[in-house]
Amino acid sequence: MRQSILSKTDSPLIVCEHVSCTYGNAPVVEDVYLTINRGEFVGIVGPSGSGKTTLLKAIIGSQPVAHGSITIDPRLTIGYVPQVETVDWYFPVTVEEVIVMTRTKTKWWPRITSKERADVREVLEKLGIAEVAGRHIRELSGGQQQRVFLARAMFCQPDVLILDEPTSGVDVRTRHEILHLLADLHQEGLTIVLTTHDLNGLAAHLPRVVCFKKTVIADGSPREVLTSEVLEVTYGAPMEVLEHGGMPLVVDHGRVAMRGEGK
Amino acid sequence: MIFAFDLFEPYEFQFFRNGLIVATIAGALCGLLGVFVILRGMSYIGHGLSHAVFGGAAASAVMKVNYFLGAGIWGVVSGLLIARVARRRVIGADAAIGVVTTASFALGLALMNRYGQASKSIEAVLFGSVLGVKVADIYAVSLVALLGLAVVVLGYRKLLFSTFDRDVAQVSNVRVSLVEALLLAMISLTILVTMRVIGTLLISALLVIPAASARMTTNSFSRLLWVSPIIGAVTCFFGMNLSYHLDTSASATIILLDAIIFIVVYAIAGTRNRAKMASLGHL
Numbered sequence: 001m002r003q004s005i006l007s008k009t010d011s012p013l014i015v016c017e018h019v020s021c022t023y024g025n026a027p028v029v030e031d032v033y034l035t036i037n038r039g040e041f042v043g044i045v046g047p048s049g050s051g052k053t054t055l056l057k058a059i060i061g062s063q064p065v066a067h068g069s070i071t072i073d074p075r076l077t078i079g080y081v082p083q084v085e086t087v088d089w090y091f092p093v094t095v096e097e098v099i100v101m102t103r104t105k106t107k108w109w110p111r112i113t114s115k116e117r118a119d120v121r122e123v124l125e126k127l128g129i130a131e132v133a134g135r136h137i138r139e140l141s142g143g144q145q146q147r148v149f150l151a152r153a154m155f156c157q158p159d160v161l162i163l164d165e166p167t168s169g170v171d172v173r174t175r176h177e178i179l180h181l182l183a184d185l186h187q188e189g190l191t192i193v194l195t196t197h198d199l200n201g202l203a204a205h206l207p208r209v210v211c212f213k214k215t216v217i218a219d220g221s222p223r224e225v226l227t228s229e230v231l232e233v234t235y236g237a238p239m240e241v242l243e244h245g246g247m248p249l250v251v252d253h254g255r256v257a258m259r260g261e262g263k
Numbered sequence: 264m265i266f267a268f269d270l271f272e273p274y275e276f277q278f279f280r281n282g283l284i285v286a287t288i289a290g291a292l293c294g295l296l297g298v299f300v301i302l303r304g305m306s307y308i309g310h311g312l313s314h315a316v317f318g319g320a321a322a323s324a325v326m327k328v329n330y331f332l333g334a335g336i337w338g339v340v341s342g343l344l345i346a347r348v349a350r351r352r353v354i355g356a357d358a359a360i361g362v363v364t365t366a367s368f369a370l371g372l373a374l375m376n377r378y379g380q381a382s383k384s385i386e387a388v389l390f391g392s393v394l395g396v397k398v399a400d401i402y403a404v405s406l407v408a409l410l411g412l413a414v415v416v417l418g419y420r421k422l423l424f425s426t427f428d429r430d431v432a433q434v435s436n437v438r439v440s441l442v443e444a445l446l447l448a449m450i451s452l453t454i455l456v457t458m459r460v461i462g463t464l465l466i467s468a469l470l471v472i473p474a475a476s477a478r479m480t481t482n483s484f485s486r487l488l489w490v491s492p493i494i495g496a497v498t499c500f501f502g503m504n505l506s507y508h509l510d511t512s513a514s515a516t517i518i519l520l521d522a523i524i525f526i527v528v529y530a531i532a533g534t535r536n537r538a539k540m541a542s543l544g545h546l
Contacts, residue, residue: 060434080431091302091427093484101424104437110419110485136482156435 011038013076013160013191014059018068021054028054030214032068036160036193041186043203044195046212047235052195053083053164055212059193060162079153081163084145089138096120096133099152123151127181143174150181161185163194167202175201199226199250222248273507282393282460282513285404286499289457290469290517292408294495295415296450297474298487302426307357308345308447309467311364313454315341317463318367320388321374331403335455341367342447346440391462391514393503404456411449415488418442423484465514472521473498479532498524 014036021029029051036042044052057063059070060080072078093101099120100112112120124130127147132140137148146166153161166182167175179202186192196202203209209225211217211234218230226248231239240251273279300309319337323330345359415422424432425439433439454466461469477491502517509516 057430062430062433078434080434082428082431088427091484092478092482092487093423093427094482097423097484098427101420101427102435104420104424104435110416110488138482 012036013038013073014193015071016055016059016068017071019055019058019065019070020067021051021058021063022066023054027066027214029058032215034210034216034219036191038159038191039186039189040208041182041192041206042194042208042210043206044193044210044212045197045199045203045234046195046217048197050213050234052212056080056162056164056193056195076160077156077158079156079158079161081146081149081153081161081166083164083168084142084149085165085168087137087145087149089145091137094134094136095124095129095140095148095151098137098148099123099155102152102156119155120151123154126154127151141174142170143177146170146174146178147181150178154185158190160191160193163192165196166194167196167198172201179205199231204247204249226250269508270504273504278394278396279503279507281396281398281401283500283503285396285400285457286393286460286503286513286517287496288401288404288408289453289460290473290495290497290499291492292404292411292453292495293457293466293469294473294477294492295411295488296446296453297470297472297495298477298484298491299422299426299446300450300470301474301478306467306471307360309450309454309470311345311360312338312342312447312451313458313463313466314368315364316451316454316458317388318369318371318374320458321371325374325378331455334458335452337367338451338455339448342451343444346444346447388458389463390512391458391460391465393460393506393513395459400456400459407449407452407456411453414445414449418445422446461514461517465518468518468521469495469499472518472525476521476525476528479528494521494524 012035014034016032016034019029019032019034020027032055034055044055046052054063058065059072060078096112096117100116103116120133121130124133127150129144129147129151132144132148137145140148150161150163150166153163161182163182166178170178175198182192182194183205194202204222204226206222208220209222210219211225211230213234217234218225218227226241228239228241231241231250237252242249242251273283297309300306316334316338319334319341320330322328322337323333326333341363345363421432421437421442424435424437425442429439450470453470457466457469473495474487474491476494477487480490481487498520499517502520503513505511505520506513506516
């Protein structure tokens, strides 16, 4: 089990109270109350433009909070995995360089030490991509690219891992791999918060789901939250929820094809 | 023997030796900082800041203030002003550069016209003049080069992190605004000390072309940081020599040589990359 600096069970790590964020005068996030406890695995779901990414950025401190407060223990280390769409894949860096660049506090000399190289290898091995260390980031598959940025976040041994759309743009197999990888990390004691569009493939498998559209619409287990009423309010379109293998399966009536695995 | 004699003929002149030293160090320095310029999509900033420094140079001449002091302060302030305006996000960085630097350039021109500075000195600032290089310029460019090297070596990871992923760097306690301000100040100082040889109008090319050529030769950031200065220094060295023998402008010859290197590397790298991408077609 991973040892956290904050060892109290179920202690709140991140507390958002009355949080609002704006771009110019336009409100993007309004009056959000959300608590993330130690050891939780939380998925924030909502349509594009609902403010999910803005909320994550407010939590990590790169987006100013217009109103309210976000309380985070100052000893907390947060690992952030951005959307892969925002990454400049032509940037001249190897996988090893991407991971090591995060160690800015202890290291001022450019050369990567043998100890750092070993640490990189260890984290890459844990994520099953040890062989890509010397490769340029563009030479990787979608799943490998996502794992590299996960590795970068893991490299600073975070207490909380925050991921923005970790399964965006990946195929079904890669999505499964990432989900299982995150589940393993959660089992080891890591607190995980992620955003996703993927209701059936990802959100339905998580212990806690937050439906979000500028504010928290519903918060609880997938069975409690993924209901027709909540999803209609969140997505603004009628959605039917079926039961499949003991889990909710969301059917989007706005599309001809049924969403979800195996459909 | 005659051929060898011809090759070394310019070295008999002190002004040429001074110019060659300044240009070669300037080439390496611009190559080093140019890496950050191209990767941050700031190619326009070299162009803009060189115009801003021109304004400072003109103001220093009119007020009879030391060139390095007057134009230096002017250039650094312009750089910081651009960073501040761009950070507010009301207008983009390119518009901020356009406003601040062209206004500064226009002011420089107006001052020179109003107070009757000789058009020859304007031409020297705009296009560079190897004849105007003094020993003090060698000290100045060497000092700025050492400073630039120190900034890149000591701030290597912070510079890399904030260039590659600004948001995450900020979250990881990198003082991104400070890093960016430092980089802009270094670019301003570089322009200041190299302007007399290369000239305002062509200095942005020296900040962009060697780094762009080097970028096509490697996918590693650390390798890029030594390949680009080498290209910059070598093209400046041979460009200066060529300019003497061909009786052409030193700055124009250097930039043309850089452009030729770029075209050759582009042709070779293009073929190689197409082959590589074909082999990665399964991804």
